[in-house]
Amino acid sequence: MHDFLAVILTTDFAFSVLRVTTPILFAALGALISNRAGIVNIGLEGIMLTSALLGVLVSAYTGSAWLGLLGAALGGLLIAGLLAFFTLQFKTHLILGGIAINAFASGGTIFVLYMLTGDKGTSSSLASKVLPSVEIPLIEDIPVVGPILSGHHVLTYLSIVAAVAVFVLLKKTPLGLQIRAVGENLHAAESVGVKVKRIQYTALLLSGLFASLGGAYMSMGYLSLFTRNMTAGRGWIALAAESMGRSTTIGTTITSFLFGFAEALSNALQLLKIPAELISTVPYVATILGLVFYSVSMTRKANKLLKKQKGPQA
Numbered sequence: 001m002h003d004f005l006a007v008i009l010t011t012d013f014a015f016s017v018l019r020v021t022t023p024i025l026f027a028a029l030g031a032l033i034s035n036r037a038g039i040v041n042i043g044l045e046g047i048m049l050t051s052a053l054l055g056v057l058v059s060a061y062t063g064s065a066w067l068g069l070l071g072a073a074l075g076g077l078l079i080a081g082l083l084a085f086f087t088l089q090f091k092t093h094l095i096l097g098g099i100a101i102n103a104f105a106s107g108g109t110i111f112v113l114y115m116l117t118g119d120k121g122t123s124s125s126l127a128s129k130v131l132p133s134v135e136i137p138l139i140e141d142i143p144v145v146g147p148i149l150s151g152h153h154v155l156t157y158l159s160i161v162a163a164v165a166v167f168v169l170l171k172k173t174p175l176g177l178q179i180r181a182v183g184e185n186l187h188a189a190e191s192v193g194v195k196v197k198r199i200q201y202t203a204l205l206l207s208g209l210f211a212s213l214g215g216a217y218m219s220m221g222y223l224s225l226f227t228r229n230m231t232a233g234r235g236w237i238a239l240a241a242e243s244m245g246r247s248t249t250i251g252t253t254i255t256s257f258l259f260g261f262a263e264a265l266s267n268a269l270q271l272l273k274i275p276a277e278l279i280s281t282v283p284y285v286a287t288i289l290g291l292v293f294y295s296v297s298m299t300r301k302a303n304k305l306l307k308k309q310k311g312p313q314a
Helices: 001-010 009-037 046-062 063-091 096-118 145-149 154-170 176-182 186-190 196-222 234-244 249-271 284-314
Strands: none
Touching: 009 046, 009 145, 009 154, 009 176, 009 234, 009 249, 046 063, 046 096, 046 154, 046 196, 046 234, 063 096, 063 196, 154 176, 154 196, 154 249, 176 186, 176 196, 186 196, 186 234, 234 249, 234 284, 249 284
16 A cells, blocks of 8 residues: 555655546547537547547657647547537438547557558657647646646646636537527527537537547557557547546546546556556446446436425326
8 A cells, every 4th residue: 555655645756647638538528518509529549540640640750740730630529520420410410420430540540650651559660759748837837736737738727728728619609509599409409599500510510620639649658650540449448438427528627637647647657566457447447337326316416306206297
């Protein structure tokens, strides 16, 4: 126990929590926006993986990390647009469409990487660029707080800004009001003049944009290259975080950090003499336990509401 506490009660561990939460938070915010519009974006994993590859390819061929980020974002928008087109125009089943995107990205990214570079599974031959980290003036000199909050990747800080922006978007803007209205009752929204399909297109594109930033972080911040299936289920974890957060910005952000804590813990436990196979399951076990807890709590609330509704009638 002493060794365990010595690992997690450090500024390095707190720093790593923020670091590993970044891609989960970006994807979870994307899931939140699409879900509030009544569409569950199952394709988050595929969008993140595609963007991770495009960020590496574009930055390597242009020599600019920022152009690589732009390429990753455009790739995420393209994949999300395809998903929106097939599901909204051709009425493809949303879950099947998302799974198809994920399967396509899993094999397609490796195929494209091999065709362009000859690499199998990793982009080690590409001189891809990495986005910079940022030292925050004044804060970096504060004991304890400085080592935790300063020195992070620029996208880590952008993820925090994105959480605030999504909160403002959904709560304070006409677009956010329309997104929420469509998600709650699309027929009622349509009856008052809201263009439902346009709002759902917008929500899915925004969802893809946020997921693409998470994917870009994986290959241009968390690592400095692309590897096979490097998102490792973070898109699915993001969906779980959004569900546990009850489709609220604050709740989604908090649960994203909880899952980030679990992943950081699995990384930290590698310093102890614990089997690697057991350590690698920690984030996924945390996801399952979180969903079980969420399902139980929601079932209890539904039962209480049902009893209240039956009470006056009895």
